Amino acid sequence: MNWDSLLTSPRLLMEVTLRPIQGQRFQPTGFPDLGAAQYETPGGRQMVLLESAQSVANRLEMTIWDRAQATLVPCAQGLSYVRVRTDTQENFTNSILEAHRLNSPYILEGQDKHIFMMLKDELSSMEKGPVDVAKLAKMVAFLDVNSLLHGLFLAKKELSGGRLRLSRALTGFIEAENIHVVQSGGVKNDHVDPKGKTDAGFGNVPYHREEFTGDITAYFNLDLAQIRGYRLGTAVEKLLVVLGLYKVQLFLREGLRLRTACDLEVDGEVRVRKPIGWEIPSVQELESLLPELILLCQSEGVFANPPISVVNYTAK
Secondary structure, eight states: OOOGGGTTOSEEEEEEEEEESSSSOBOOOEETTTEEOEEEOTTOOEEEEEEOHHHHHHHHHHTTEETTTTEEOGGGTTOOEEEEEOSSOTTSEETTTSTTGGGOHHHHSSSOOHHHHHHHHHTGGGSSSSOOHHHHHHHHHHHHTTHHHHOEEEOOTTTGGGTEEEOOSEEEEEEEEEEEEEEEEEEEOOSSOTTSOGGGTOSOEEEEEEEEEEEEEEEEEEEHHHHHHTOOOHHHHHHHHHHHHHHHHHHHHHOOEEETTEEEEEOSOOEEEESTTOOOOOHHHHHHHHHHHHHHHHHTTOSOSSSEEEEEOOOO
């Protein structure tokens, strides 16, 4: 893997063309009070947001979690994270599955307060004055290194007044241009009583459906300057870059069934816009790099030992 141009570049910007795996239509993300997010560029192109930054972040997080085995995928074994167990469930949840990662109430709000107290004690010097991002990042890497990629907001006034925040270093979104609306619909059939009371769930219920056609592009941004700003050393920097790229590649390979009516596939190669001339490594190359970088970080004491910290959750 060519590291030279990444050492000084502020961002790693990637994009890739996508297309529906069958047919031409796709269903974009929708919002309850808005519907599909349609907009127009200054040049007059008609656009639609197909997948938001928040949704893509959630999907990227999940790429390294094997749900069937309830553990990290093989090449990511050894990364730090927090596992939550209860009296009846050994794998209740964890900081990779939780939407707010380390800020999950199952980690910080139960009767077992040892992670909360660890954060409070280690970060107590930031009760007043500016937040020491490097010190915060070091503690986060120790407990849940994925939070350095996907961001964290420890919104607890007991933890430095609720000011401890890390922005996402890895972001992405999907949009489509030159769009055309496809109006369609259907009927929920009740073969027993077609004229039944629909407000009670009976009867035939017609519905409207709005899909789109257009040219789809996925965009990804890995903030290299932010990663360097953590000041955690070369091993951690390389690990976060490789892990971020691995997540992007896995998402493009396995995670593009976004909705029932939005199943996509990659159309062509991933294009790196910055740094110019750099090429994203394959999944196989990234899989071979991850274990050695994880071992190096473990040997330097970056992660907790063992890397999986366990919290016993019992509601207060």
